[in-house]
Amino acid sequence: GAGVSQSPSNKVTEKGKDVELRCDPISGHTALYWYRQSLGQGLEFLIYFQGNSAPDKSGLPSDRFSAERTGGSVSTLTIQRTQQEDSAVYLCASSLNRRDSFFGPGTRLTVL
Amino acid sequence: EDQVTQSPEALRLQEGESSSLNCSYTVSGLRGLFWYRQDPGKGPEFLFTLYSAGEEKEKERLKATLTKKESFLHITAPKPEDSATYLCAVQARGAQKLVFGQGTRLTINP
Numbered sequence: 001g002a003g004v005s006q007s008p009s010n011k012v013t014e015k016g017k018d019v020e021l022r023c024d025p026i027s028g029h030t031a032l033y034w035y036r037q038s039l040g041q042g043l044e045f046l047i048y049f050q051g052n053s054a055p056d057k058s059g060l061p062s063d064r065f066s067a068e069r070t071g072g073s074v075s076t077l078t079i080q081r082t083q084q085e086d087s088a089v090y091l092c093a094s095s096l097n098r099r100d101s102f103f104g105p106g107t108r109l110t111v112l
Numbered sequence: 113e114d115q116v117t118q119s120p121e122a123l124r125l126q127e128g129e130s131s132s133l134n135c136s137y138t139v140s141g142l143r144g145l146f147w148y149r150q151d152p153g154k155g156p157e158f159l160f161t162l163y164s165a166g167e168e169k170e171k172e173r174l175k176a177t178l179t180k181k182e183s184f185l186h187i188t189a190p191k192p193e194d195s196a197t198y199l200c201a202v203q204a205r206g207a208q209k210l211v212f213g214q215g216t217r218l219t220i221n222p
Contacts, residue, residue: 004155033209042116043156043199045209056208091155099144099203101210103155 002026004104006092012110013082021077021107025094032075033101034067038088046090049075082111114139114204118213125190125220133185133216135200145183146210147176148199156199190220 005024013019025032034046045059049069060066064083069075079086089108093101117136125131137145144163148156160169162178169176173194175186185198197217201210 031208035210035212042214043201043210043212045211048208050208059209093155100158100161101146102158103148105155 004092004094004102006090006104006107008107009105010108010110012112014112015084016081018078018080019082019109021079021090021109023075023077023092023094023104025073025075025092026096026102027073029094029096029102030072031095031097031101032069033093033095034075034077035091035093035103036088037091037106043091046077079109082109084111087111114202114207114211116200116202116211116213118198118200118216120216121214122217123219125187125218127191127220127222128189130186130188130190132187133198133200133218135183135185135213136181137183137200137202137213138181139202139204139211141205143203143205143207145178146201146203147183147185148201150197150199150215159198187218190218192220192222194218195220 007022030051032049035043047067048056064080067077089106091106093103095101115138119134144161147159150156160176165180177184197215199215201212
């Protein structure tokens, strides 16, 4: 199928290391979102990309978090100097019309 | 601040026992209210979008309704495969992000 894909599916890292998480949106979808789902918590918005516009970074929890979207398609979420509280499932979603968002399977990040 | 509260947190039903899940929201002008289903270890699966009070949408055993303050997800004669966490989210007018509730964990026993 042509759904949203994310890689890796699981990532275990040591505290202080940098990690990169990848998202491939549905082809043709111009909007892309990153969310974080911590154990027992609801989904938390991180960042939004729409076409060539400046991204909405208002949900990024600290300056250790950054994201980019190359060529209006693939996106990478980077977490620098990871902390244990960064452990969560990171979900990517894409949308054609900024209404119906379709999610990927997520990347489960564990920081030891 | 936009807010979504879902109840109950968890619900156990017998197969065939109909019930409803509640999603109460406060938002500065509603653009859309969304329902998702999430299975363990997977990303949320889109179910419905509702845009205005009085709107209803159906899919198989599920029906979503919307008022100005809340939405209900009615499940009729559920089956064990309907077991999942159901997430509700709102999008405010002019906003891009979805604000999610904590979800209702639904278990259907055979």
